[in-house]
Amino acid sequence: MWFEKIVAEGLSHTSYMIGSGGKAAVVDPRRDCDIYLDLADRNDALITHIFETHRNEDYVSGARELAHLSGAPIFHGPRMDFAYGNITHEGARFIIGTLEISVLETPGHTEESLTFVLADTEVSREPYMVFSGDTLFAGDIARTDLAGPDQKAAMAEKMYASITRKILSLGDGVILCPAHGAGSVCGEEIADHPFSTIGYEKHTNPVLALGHDTFITRRTAESPYLPPYFRQMEKVNREGPALLVEFTRPYPITVTEVTSRIASGCQIVDVRSPTAFAAGHIPGSLSIWGDGIPSFAGWFLDYNRPIVLIDDFSGNLAPLFRHFSRLGYDNTTGWIAGGFPAWYRAAQPVEMTGTCSVQELKDLMSREKPFLLDVRDKKNREQVGYIPDSVPVYIGELEQHIPEIPKYRPVFVYCDSGYKGSLGVSVLAMHGYTEVTNVLGGMQAWVRAGFAVEH
C-alpha cells in the first residue's frame, strides 16, 4: 500500500491519501486539490473514493472539487442535509485494492461524524490505521459545542461514547490519523506530533484520563471561541462549495489601481512582519502574517468585499491565496505589485504605529499607567499568567469590545509574541486609535525578562 499525509499549513488540517492496486482514496480533501491528482499520477493510481469524516466548519471541503476533477464519488455521514455526495453508514465496507475501509458512526463533534478504519488484507484483517476526523486527536479531543449551547451535554455524551466504545477499542497498536494537528482551531491542546496510536493516546492524552462525569461536566461548562466564519463554512459545506475553476487567479495590481479599489471598498491585508507593519503601512490595512491567515482572517474579513494583499519587497503572493480559498473567500483580487516599497515610493499616505520592548514597557509602567491590552486567548492567559493591570480581550473578539478601550490614551497591545499583537494594533488603528503600540515579544519576553507575572 502507499500512504500520504497532506498537511495544510496554518489550518493544521490533515488529509490522507491511501492507495493499493491502482486505486486510491482521499480522506477529508482540502479545496485546492491538485495535490491529490498529482499523487495519484505519481502512484499510477485512479482516485476511486472520497471520504469525509464530517461536515467541516473551519475550512471549505474539497470533496466536491475533487469529485469534479477525478470523477470519484463522495461518501459522508447520515443525519445531515448534504446537498451532494452519498450517505454511508456504520458497518459499510469499501475495497481499494488490498485495503478494506470500514465505517464507524462517531457523533460528538458533529451529528454525522464518521471514523474510517483501515485494514490491509495483504497482511491481516486487523485494524491498521484509523482516520478519526474531528473526534480523537493526538493529545486532545475535538470540540463538542458546535451544535449550540443547549446541545453541549448531549454532544459531550455522544463524543464520550464514540471515543471510548468505538475508537479506543480498536486496539492499542492502531495508528491514529486525525484531521488536525497542533495549531488547529479545532483543538487547543493538540500535540505537535507527526502520528500517534491508540495506545499512546490512552497513556498520554489528558482528556482520556478524565472519568465520564468529569468529562461531561467540563465539556458542558466550556465555551471555546467561535469564529464568525464557521457558520459560513457549515452552510457552504452542507450545500456544496463552488468550484475553484469558476474563479479567476489572483494577479498583481499597481499602486494607482489599488488606490481606487480602496476607495470602492476593498480590504487590504498586510502580510508583513509586526515590525515592518509598525514602521509604516497603508492606513486601514489589517496586519495578518501569512501563516496567520487561516486562523485569523475569518474573524475580521468580510466575504463580500474584495481582498488585496501587500508584502515587503515585491511580488508573487499567489501561494497565499490558497489560504483564502480554503476559508471560502472567493472574492479576492490579488496583490500590490512591488509590495510596500511601491506604495511609499509613490508618495502614498503612510501610517505608523508603535513598537516597544518589554524593558521599555516596564520602565514606562513605573512612570505612568498605560492601557495594557492582552489579546491572548483565555487558556494562555490562565496557564502563563499576565502582566499586572492588563485587560484581557481575545483578539478574535476585539472588534466587539472596542467601546471598552479608551481612545485618547496610549494603548499597549500584547500577545504571547507579537503577531496577534500587531493584528490587534491594526484593528485599533482602523477604528481611529492613534497611539497604539505593539509589545515585541509579548508575554514570552516579559517572562524571559523576569518581570512580575500575575495569575
Next chain:
Amino acid sequence: MWFEKIVAEGLSHTSYMIGSGGKAAVVDPRRDCDIYLDLADRNDALITHIFETHRNEDYVSGARELAHLSGAPIFHGPRMDFAYGNITHEGARFIIGTLEISVLETPGHTEESLTFVLADTEVSREPYMVFSGDTLFAGDIARTDLAGPDQKAAMAEKMYASITRKILSLGDGVILCPAHGAGSVCGEEIADHPFSTIGYEKHTNPVLALGHDTFITRRTAESPYLPPYFRQMEKVNREGPALLVEFTRPYPITVTEVTSRIASGCQIVDVRSPTAFAAGHIPGSLSIWGDGIPSFAGWFLDYNRPIVLIDDFSGNLAPLFRHFSRLGYDNTTGWIAGGFPAWYRAAQPVEMTGTCSVQELKDLMSREKPFLLDVRDKKNREQVGYIPDSVPVYIGELEQHIPEIPKYRPVFVYCDSGYKGSLGVSVLAMHGYTEVTNVLGGMQAWVRAGFAVEH
C-alpha cells in the same frame, strides 16, 4: 524590460513574453499557457496584450485560452475570417510600459501574417527586436505553399517583398525572434541557434542569398510535405480553439481496462525507444518516441478515437499529453499504469518485430535481396545519399504507399537513426506485415561504417 523565450520542445515552437512597468505582452502563445501566467506573477506584471503573428497550422493557438485566463485582448492580422480576437494593421502601435510595439504586415506564409517590431523607448526609438513569426527564421524562411498549389508563385512574391522590403530593412543590429527553431516542420533548414540578428541572417542565411528570380522559381517548384492535421489546425485556429479547462486530465488505466478500450477503438501510442518496441509491444500500437509526438502524431492519429499511451517501467505520462493538447487532440484518455511490464506480466499478447545493425544488413544484402524501405524525407535522402536499392517513401506518407510494399517478403526499414524507422515498422505491422526489421542507426550508422552510399 524583461524578456522570456518559451520553447515548446518537439514542435520547436517559440513564444515570447516581454514586459515593462507592470505590464506584459505574449507573442504567439502555446495552448498550455499556465507558463505565461506564472511568468507574469513572477515579474509582478499583468498580461495586457496577446499578439499572434499568423493563423498557425502546425499547432493549436493558445491565444483564446490565454485571453480567457488573463482577460487580455488578442491581436492578429487582417484578411482572415477569424471568429475571435481583434484585427490590427500595418502601422498600429501598442505601448507596454516603456516598450513600443509596431505592426508590419508581412504576408507570404499566410495572407494575414504580421511582424511585430519592438523598441525600448527607455533606451531609444530604434528597433531593438523583431518578432518575425513564420517569415524569416534563423537560417531559413517559412514555407509559402500553404495557400494551395495555384497560389505558390503569388505567395512567394509576397514573402520576398515582406522579407526584403520590411524585415531586412529594420537594420542589421536588430535581434530576430522567429516563431520556430531547429526541428520545426515549418522550416527544414532552421539553424540550431538560440537567437539571431538581421545582420547575421543577411550574411549567412542561404535563402537570402538567392536573387529574386531564383527565389521565386525555387519556391514555386517546391512541394514540402503537408501533414494531414494541418487542415484541422487551420480550421481550429480560425474558429477559435476549445478551452482546455473543459477537458479532463489524462489518468492511469489498468491493463484490464485498456484491453476493453482497445476493443472499442482506442489508439495505443508506444513512447518507448525503438529497441524496446522491437523486442515486444502491444499488437496494433504505433511507435512514436515522446519528443517525436509533435512531428509525427498528426500524420497518423485519428482525432475521433481516444488515445492511450504506454511507456517502459511505469507511470506518469501526464507531461506528454501537453504535446497532444498542442496538436488539438482533445480526445485523450491516459496511460497504461505500470507501463509495458504490466502488460506482459498480465500475459497479454505481445508482438515482436526485428532490429538489425548496419553490419548485419550489409551481410544479408550480400546473400539475398531484402526489400529496403527508406522513410527519410526527400531532402535528407538527397543530401546524405541512400543505401543502394532502397525504396524511398517518406514516413508521413507511408500509409498511402502501403500497396507498393511487398507483404510476404522481409522488409527492412531505415531512417537517419532509428526512430522514424521504428515508427515505420509499427505502421507496417499494423497493416499485417509480419517480417519487418528496423535498421538501428539507419543512414548515420551506414555512413559511419563506411558502406557504399548512392546519390
Next chain:
Amino acid sequence: MWFEKIVAEGLSHTSYMIGSGGKAAVVDPRRDCDIYLDLADRNDALITHIFETHRNEDYVSGARELAHLSGAPIFHGPRMDFAYGNITHEGARFIIGTLEISVLETPGHTEESLTFVLADTEVSREPYMVFSGDTLFAGDIARTDLAGPDQKAAMAEKMYASITRKILSLGDGVILCPAHGAGSVCGEEIADHPFSTIGYEKHTNPVLALGHDTFITRRTAESPYLPPYFRQMEKVNREGPALLVEFTRPYPITVTEVTSRIASGCQIVDVRSPTAFAAGHIPGSLSIWGDGIPSFAGWFLDYNRPIVLIDDFSGNLAPLFRHFSRLGYDNTTGWIAGGFPAWYRAAQPVEMTGTCSVQELKDLMSREKPFLLDVRDKKNREQVGYIPDSVPVYIGELEQHIPEIPKYRPVFVYCDSGYKGSLGVSVLAMHGYTEVTNVLGGMQAWVRAGFAVEH
C-alpha cells in the same frame, strides 16, 4: 517535535531525522547526506547527534560523511572494532530539545545492534517511537546469519531475547521505525507499510507468532543469500568509509571515448528496460534496470574496475550514481552521452538477445525441449511454484553455476516478471552464450495465462 522519514529507494533503507528546540538527530544516515543538512536548514536546527543502530552490511554508512559535514558526534554500539565514532551502551540517554532518546542493546542481527527509544517529554515520558534498526521490521525480522554459520543458533537466541524482552515490552502503542522497508535484502517478507506499531506487529507479524523453539530451529536452518559485496560493506563500515567529497562527479563520455575505456576494462551497466536490452545492446554489458542496482550490482560488479552506465534516449544519469555510492562503488566514471542511440548511430557493434511471451514459450515447449532457467530466489519458487522442467539457479549465484548451463542449446531465462530475467540473459551472453531468451512476464504471466505450475 518534527520528524522525517527518508527512504533510499531500491535499498529500501530508511533513515530518520527528529528534531526539537533547534536541535536534530539522524538515525542511520545514508552516505549521500545532503538531504539531512537541507532538512536541518529547513527546520532551523543544528544536527547534534548521529545514531547508528548497527554496522550495516548492505550499504555504506553515511555517519562519517555526515559527521564531517555537520560536526555532530556519532554513536554506535559496543563489541565491534569501529575505527571511528563513539560507543554507547544500554541505558544511555540523549536529550534533543524536549526529546529523550534512550538506548537498548539488542544483539541478534549483529553483535552490537542498538535500538533507540524516543519519548517526547513535552507530552509524556512514555515511549513514543522506537528506532529498531535491523531487529524488528514490519512483518518480518532481520536476518541472524551474518556472524557466520557456527554463530547462527547463538545469534537467533540473542535476537529472540532482544525482540521479546526489550522491544515488544515497550508497549503496543509505540510506533515502530525500522531501518528497512519492503524490498530490502535484509528481510524478504517486510510488509509494504509506511509505519507500524508494536501492537500491530504482535498481532500480524508471522515471525512473532512462532514459539521460542520453532523460532530458533527455523533461524538456525535458514541460509539466506549472501551477496559478495556484504563483506566489503562490513569492512568499510567498521573502518570508516571514504568521504564523498574526495571523489569526482560522474560525467558524460562520448561513444568514441567509451570504446577505449571498454578496451581497458571498464564495466558497462545497461539500465534500460528488458525489451530495450534484448533488441540491441553493447556486447559485454550487464542489464540492470535503475531501481535494481541497489539489489543486484553488488553481486556482479567489480570494485576495482570503473563503471559506465548507458540508458535509452540521452543523458543525465547522475542521479543513478547515488546507488553506486551507497554500495561503496567509488570507482565510477559516468554515462554514455546520447544513450544507446549514440552507440548504434556510430555503427558500433550491437548484440541482440531474444524475448518471448509465455504463450510462445508454451508453444515451443510442446514441440521441443528448451533449457529453462529459473533465476528467482528459492522462496518465490517455493511459494508460487515453477514452470515444469525448469532449473533453478538464483540470479545472484548465476556466475558460479555457469558450468551447469548448456552452451550450445537455446536457453530461456525467466524470473517473476522479466527484469532479473534480463540480467540473467546479459550474464549468460557475457559468458559466450548466443541463444538466450528472456521470457517476458516470467512466472507472473505464466500463472496469469493459466498454464500448468509445478510445486
Next chain:
Amino acid sequence: MWFEKIVAEGLSHTSYMIGSGGKAAVVDPRRDCDIYLDLADRNDALITHIFETHRNEDYVSGARELAHLSGAPIFHGPRMDFAYGNITHEGARFIIGTLEISVLETPGHTEESLTFVLADTEVSREPYMVFSGDTLFAGDIARTDLAGPDQKAAMAEKMYASITRKILSLGDGVILCPAHGAGSVCGEEIADHPFSTIGYEKHTNPVLALGHDTFITRRTAESPYLPPYFRQMEKVNREGPALLVEFTRPYPITVTEVTSRIASGCQIVDVRSPTAFAAGHIPGSLSIWGDGIPSFAGWFLDYNRPIVLIDDFSGNLAPLFRHFSRLGYDNTTGWIAGGFPAWYRAAQPVEMTGTCSVQELKDLMSREKPFLLDVRDKKNREQVGYIPDSVPVYIGELEQHIPEIPKYRPVFVYCDSGYKGSLGVSVLAMHGYTEVTNVLGGMQAWVRAGFAVEH
C-alpha cells in the same frame, strides 16, 4: 549549439555557457559553480574550456573552483601575474564541437582584458556572438579607472581602441554578450536588456556617440566610487581563490549562542526590509536587504570577523550566503534560528530607529531645520535633483564622513527609495546616533509628491 546565460542576481554578473558536440565552454564562471556542472550534465556535455575575460575586481572568480571540479583548463589574458591558469593571446583559436572561439586582446578595463568571438562553423565562419567581458556593455562601457589615477588617460585610450577597432568592427549583426547587466557596480548606465547587438549599440549607446577626444577627456575626469573590497578581489583573483569545498556550510544558530558571538566580535547583517528594521533590530546590526548584499556588503563588512544574518519570521538563509561567497567572505557563520521574533521573544535588547513619509518630512521642514542626509550617488543626485538643504554623502563612503554629521540633532536619511536609507540609518546608529530617521520612498516619493526639487 546550445547556449545558456547565467545571471548572478545582485552582482548583475553574467556568465555564459556554450556547447556543441558533447563539449562545453564557460565564460567568466561565478564561484558557486554547481550550475555549470548541472547544465553540462543536462546537455550531455563535458566542460572542456574555461575562459576568463579579465581579472575581476567585483567578485571572486569561479574559474579555479570550476577547474577543480571539472578538470577543464582555464584561459586568461597576458600581462597579469596570475598564479594559476593558462595565458592566451590575440589570434588564438579554440574548437568546441562546431564552435570556434577566437581571442581578441582588448585592454582598457584591465590590462589583460580579452574578448572572445564565437562563430558556429556549422552555419558560417562569420562572427555570431561576442563575449565582451568588461569592455562594451549594453548602453554603457566599463570603467577605466581601476589601474590607478595616473593610468586613467592611458587606459581610456586603450579602451577606445579596443572597442572601436576590434569590437565594433565585428559587424552590426553580432550578438553582444557582456559580463554585466543593469545594476552592476561596473557600469552605472547599463541598460536593462536581455541581449544586445553591435549594431544596436552603435545606434543607441551614448558613450559610443562621443568622439575620441570627448571620450578621453570625460574618462580621465571621472572618478567612479571604489568599494574597498575591490582590492581584496583583485588580489584573490590574481593569486587564485580558495576552494569552496574547504569551507563549512552556514547553519542556524540560537539566540543564546549569537549573543556570545556578538560579544566576541561577529558582525550581524539584518536582511529585513527598511520598515522592519526601523521598528526593532539588534543593536549594532547593519541593515542590508538580501539583493543589496552584492553591492553594499563590500563597503562595510570586515573580512576577518564572522558574519551572522538575521531575517523576519524564521530561517533558512542558506541561499543568501552565495552572495557572500561571491564577494570572498569565507568567514561566515550562519543565521539566527527563528529570525528576529526569536530575538525579541527572548527579551534581548531591541533598538528602534525612525521612519517618516515625505509629507511628514515636508511638514517638519516647515517648522524646524532637521539635518538632511542624501546618501545617493553623485549621478543620481545630479540627474534627479535633491531635497533643498540636504547634504550629500554617498552611502558607501558614509563611515569616512561621520565627523561631518551632527550627533545630537535629528538626522533624516534619504536615498532614492528607502533601502540605502535604511543602511545609512544603521551605520549611523552603530556610530552612536540616537535620533535617526529613514525617509520612506526617498527622492522618488518626494518627486511624486510634487515637492520642490533643487539641482
